[in-house]
Amino acid sequence: MNPRETAQLPSGDIMSIDQVKRTSVLIAGAGIGGLAMALSLLRRGIDCDVFEQASELREVGAGLWVSMNGVRVLRDLGLAEQVEQNCIAAERRSIRLWNTGETWSLYNRSSDAARNQPYLLLRAHLLKILVDGVRRLKADAIHLNAHVVGFSQNDEGVRAQFADGREIEGRALIGADGSHSKVRTGLIGQIESQYTNAIAWRGLVPVDRLEPHQREPVVSTWIGPTAHVTAYPVRWQNTELMTFSGQVDRNDWLLESWSEKGSVEECLKDFLGWHPDIIALVSNVDSLHKWGLFVRPTLAGWSQGRVTLLGDACHSMLPYLGQGVNMALEDASVLARCFEHQPDDLARAFQTYQSLRLDRTTRVVKSAAGMLPIFHNSALCKAETAGDYIRTQWAPEATAARYDWIYQYDATAVPLH
Structure with a gap:
């Protein structure tokens, strides 16, 4: 693949x-x-x-997140049926702590929040x-x-x-x-454009290279002091893959390109000390791409x-x-x-x-x-402060305030005046 x-x-x-x-x-x-x-x-x-x-x-x-909007x-x-045939339905979404892997649930498929479940492809x-x-x-x-x-x-x-x-x-x-x-x-x-002192990594991992617990149909967002990773499953023909999408604080990037090749060795340096599940994702990627994050x-x-x-x-x-x-x-x-x-x-x-x-x-x-300081925060350095931070910033009401106004918009029906 x-x-x-x-x-x-x-x-x-x-x-x-x-x-x-x-x-x-x-x-x-x-x-x-x-x-x-x-x-x-x-x-x-x-x-x-x-x-x-x-x-x-x-x-x-790379994986793609199509939210309800x-x-x-x-x-x-008229494309929903074709898209759904290529999707893997996520059972739940979780926030995980970068070094310990401790998990906080955002929603599962039976919860109210699951009404905003995205297409993952x-x-x-x-x-x-x-x-x-x-x-x-x-x-x-x-x-x-x-x-x-x-x-x-x-x-x-x-x-x-x-x-x-x-x-x-x-x-x-x-x-x-x-x-x-x-x-x-x-x-x-x-x-x-202005460089934001952050880069992004992207890659795909065939799930047969991963341990069974890493193959679950779950959207996981790992957050840490200076980086975060989102991982979720996608399908290519008959092959299931796990996406790896990581954003890292770095001030050494000059090129505004989103298709630059990167090495596993370089990426691993950006995730030193991270949980073994993240190290396994990076280590098993077929090829990695990186790009500098710029704003205008x-x-x-x-x-x-x-x-x-x-x-x-x-x-x-x-x-x-x-x-x-x-x-x-x-x-x-x-x-x-x-x-x-x-x-x-x-x-x-x-x-x-x-x-x-x-x-x-x-x-x-x-x-x-404005999400960068939510994903990358010094409170996540230590387990004793990380828990309170995540329970506050990723509480159901905080998550709803952050996302619902985006997801509820209907471009197909908004009045044209």
Whole structure:
């Protein structure tokens, strides 16, 4: 099992963009947000094309947490059944102490909190499900080797500019091209990122390499003074895997990349003194990836005329709430509904979308950043102070206040005014 899985699409050629209709909505970026946007539009009968700079659609092997706010969008897209077939239902979620392994239960499947139980799957699974959904409705909608690097616009439409010098015209342009968005640069200018003095590790472990107690269908969040780890099971075809996702305080990172290879030896150094279960996870990973965690200033707006942004392009966030993909799914749903509601005035539709999403995404970005001192806290150094800290910070009422307002949002039904 190679945890770096690829959604199966053939290599593409930018030549096919010559056939794009001038009435098409152009979407830069074929990540989960861009593909969800395309599927949302196509299901409403709105023509669109997706442009991806890579030669194949590939996701670094990693688990994905789709919480109920994202699940509602997947259901609206008709994908819930396919996603559920690839999920492992977690029996419970627990907080665990980094060195002793002592456990505090957050919920089990029979509890009230389990109503917010997420879908746990591989990013590559969701990517492929979205690709297949888009291609069923428009076989040639996804164009590979097509890097949008700029644009111009007028009252009649948008002209997208590609890295190889080609240009095409469309009805509108949606920048779903990630935290390094070229569409955002064209709209707003260059925005510098700031390193947060933390890095993230990700990997997958075949469960047959682990002890029986480590294979249970449980979401475990291990918290410590300067790092935390989340582990949960996922499935790839007939193989069960355990995810490893660890965030560590470190001030020596310079590169803003989320696909940098890392070694087991380096990762183990970041978790010296941790419980043997964590050491076993790291030691048995097939391959590890690491990336520096960066933040950008909150945008005051991200729509101008017939051009707008979606997902990480306009509100990239730290992973501490697991909401990056969920916010992109919400964006896609709300924006598609705005398209449908105001089809003859896209500039106004984009402003409506922005007004509906700006405050919520800004709050989620800030809340995600605010989780770092909850996960990494000096009170966790000693067992005698750790227990009181966890019982206070992870009590049912504290957990509900932290998460419920996020999970209860319904992008498919929020009023468009």
